[in-house]
Amino acid sequence: MPQLNMVQAINDALALEMARDDRVVVLGEDVAKVGGVFRVTQGLYERFGEERVIDTPLAENGIIGSAIGMALYGLVPIAEIQFADFIFPAYDQIVSELAKIRYRSGGEYTAKLVIRVPVGGGIRGGLYHSQSPESLFIHVAGLKVVAPATPADAKGLLLASIRDPDPVLFFEPKRVYRAAKGEVPDGDYEIPLGKAKVVREGKHVTVIAWGAMLYEAIAAADEAIKAGVECEVIDLRTLWPVDIDTIEGSVKKTGRVVVVHEAPRSCGFGAELIALINERAFLHLEAPPKRVTGFDTPFPYQLEMDYLPLAHRILPAVLETAQF
């Protein structure tokens, strides 16, 4: 199996699906000739032509609005929003129209499309190039939300997302776009949506993470072992529908849980996860669930490494939970 980084793995999935299904079109800002600001769509324009790989104006409402219309009429659009922070002009389209097409047509139509969104901090992008708005989309009924952490998962999850009959927000952790490398299977395979992955088994504390923060959770788990604490690390992979069964099983085993996310703490997805854990495993808990998250502030430029819930912040939370 080839060693690929996440950019290459996602590119591989896009090329594979475009070759397989001519209903698939890619559109977004700079996605064609430039190959995307992060080069994720590089080579697609040359291979599939301008009819299928489309540079758009800087108009997110128009990009997503037109993608919805394309999907209504039988195409399978994959729209790129250059940074998650730029998605808000399209938020109206996503919330008001995209999420509701199936419902409002009485189930007659779906809007089968994928919105690819580079997300998160770690590149010193400051307040407009760093945010993690996943919970704003999870909260909207009708959307699925995917957040891969590894190249192999990114490829398989993207293929599954493109083929999924519902609209999918696909959040790509840009901090590890090139840093995350791994073996990626050749050819066609899907990682099913809604299935988390236990990336490390352990008996003391369950640590839940996704995207770029998975690597921080693993690093913290490595340190925790030195203190005799064995973490069970879960990579959620799909945020919605969330694999609550895997979480429930793990928490019932460990009795302790720490949730890690980059997004601000209040009303972040961690809040929902802990509510679900309380509903399902309350009597198994040996310690209060903990969150290690971004701050309830705008995403800072200079203080980025303080804001992000890195391993050095996760570790004490894990130890405290273990020792409660």
Added chain:
Amino acid sequence: MTKESSPPAPPSPKASPVDVEHLAHLYRQMFLIRRVEEESARAYATGKIGGFLHLYIGQEAVGVGAIAALRPDDSVVTTYRDHGIALAKGMSARSLLAELWGKKTGCSQGLGGSMHLFDKEHNMLGGYGIVGGHIPLACGVAFAAKYQGQDRVTLCFFGEGAVSIGGFHEGLSLAALWKLPIVFICENNEYAMGTPLSRTLSVEDVSLKADAYGMARDRFVADDVLEVQARVGAAVERARKEQAPTLVEMRTYRFRGHSMSDPAKYRTQTELDEHKQRDPMTRARERLLTLEYKEGRISALERSVEEEVADAVKFADESPEPDTSVLAPTTYDGAFAY
């Protein structure tokens, strides 16, 4: 490009002979819309319809004339004032009223209601409740038709109130850039909800916006349903043959308030009466008479509409309501909820 408010080279439909049977057909559609809307207003007053209700009364010539210029496989996307458009596109009065009544037999199983009609069979791809948001969406529909090598055209309706929102400009920009087979129809009924045109638009001639996008335009008063058909028809042909979009602005007037909860006190009775005297539906009826289409035939046609509407009301009354089991499978493919 001219800055004159009169558009370049309007067609002259009045020169061609009128197909009386066709005009009678259009009159019937307008009368059907009028009567359905009146019944809807009554049902709203008695609580059969809840929420919001935006009536198309007064604007019938726009929807009926424009859609008469389409083929059945062409698509229509419109706003929340969508009853007339849906009927003109072929939705049955039964399907429409059952939806307004919130019944399982409605076009969207009673899940959408008045502002959110949907009819896959007739390529009526939705009435949209968020002003202007549907304009880029309509562009996507037109893009998909072109991409698939079909010669289908998309009509996108909106009010002049949508012209100030971003979606309008993003949509027109994309349509011109991508050379889409689409016709944008601005139903300029002079009021953006309760605020008159003069206080919402710095340039009252909406059609001029087309110039900035290098798009063809047309602008006229939609009093004559046949003229609407002919002028929209020219734009539809441009879309179909040349893959070029057009912005068509029609001056029209709604006889009722913005919605049922709007007493429309922002306009005078005199203004309303003047418009009612020019009622395009009445004009079409008078035109039929002058073309030797006898009163007896018109009355028969109107009776058939009354029967159709009465049947639809009865159907809606007697239809079952949906239950909550419908919600999950219409939200995602495969229900999941926690």
